[in-house]
Amino acid sequence: MIRLPVCALLLLSILVTTMSCGQFYLGDAGRPQDAIIYNETDVPVTVYGVSERYPKSPDARLQPGEQKKTGWLIPRGVTKQRTIEAYDDSGDLVFCKKYTLTYEDAGKEVLMISIVKGEISCD
Numbered sequence: 001m002i003r004l005p006v007c008a009l010l011l012l013s014i015l016v017t018t019m020s021c022g023q024f025y026l027g028d029a030g031r032p033q034d035a036i037i038y039n040e041t042d043v044p045v046t047v048y049g050v051s052e053r054y055p056k057s058p059d060a061r062l063q064p065g066e067q068k069k070t071g072w073l074i075p076r077g078v079t080k081q082r083t084i085e086a087y088d089d090s091g092d093l094v095f096c097k098k099y100t101l102t103y104e105d106a107g108k109e110v111l112m113i114s115i116v117k118g119e120i121s122c123d
Contacts, residue, residue, distance in 0.1 A: 030075040031106035037084070038067040041094060041117040045086040062086075062115065074106040083122050086115045096122035 039045050039062035050059035050070050060068045074080055079102050086095035095115045 030073040030078075031103055032071055033074050033101055033106040033111060034069065034071040035111040035113055036067050036069050037062065037113045037115065039064055039086070039115045041086075041088075041115055043088050043094070043117075045088055045094060045115055047084065047086050047115070049082055049084045072101060074101050074103050076103045078103060084113055085122065093120065094118065096120045098122050 037047055037050070037060060042064050044061065044063050047060040047062060047068075059070070062068060072080065072082070079100060082099045082101060084095070084097055084099065085093060088094050094117045097113070097119060098121070099111065099113070101111075
């Protein structure tokens with residue numbers, strides 16, 4: 001028979017209780033959300049906003065018709081906002097759109113982001 005100290009039993013009972021109540025998520029870093037960014041314009045574009053850590057750094061340079069696969073990790077209980085922007089070689093904004101990503105929806109389907117010239121809805 002294994003004998004555990006009283007404090008170990010107390011800690012174990014607290015851990016089991018909080019896990020069963022949905023308050024403690026051991027080992028759950030989040031759900032992956034895959035995305036494909038596709039340049040539907042007739043000009044090369046530079047895409048921003050893909051990187052969570054560096055949202056103002058260029059994330060991708062896409063030629064017309066080119067696509068890039070990317071993804072994010074969506075933590076439990078968190079709603080993430082991503083604003084994807086694309087600029088042409090002149091520095092003009094050609095695309096801007098906000099995306100809302102939730103833990104519950106993450107991973108259900110691949111998020112398709114089609115860069116379309118003139119689609120500016122990031123307000």
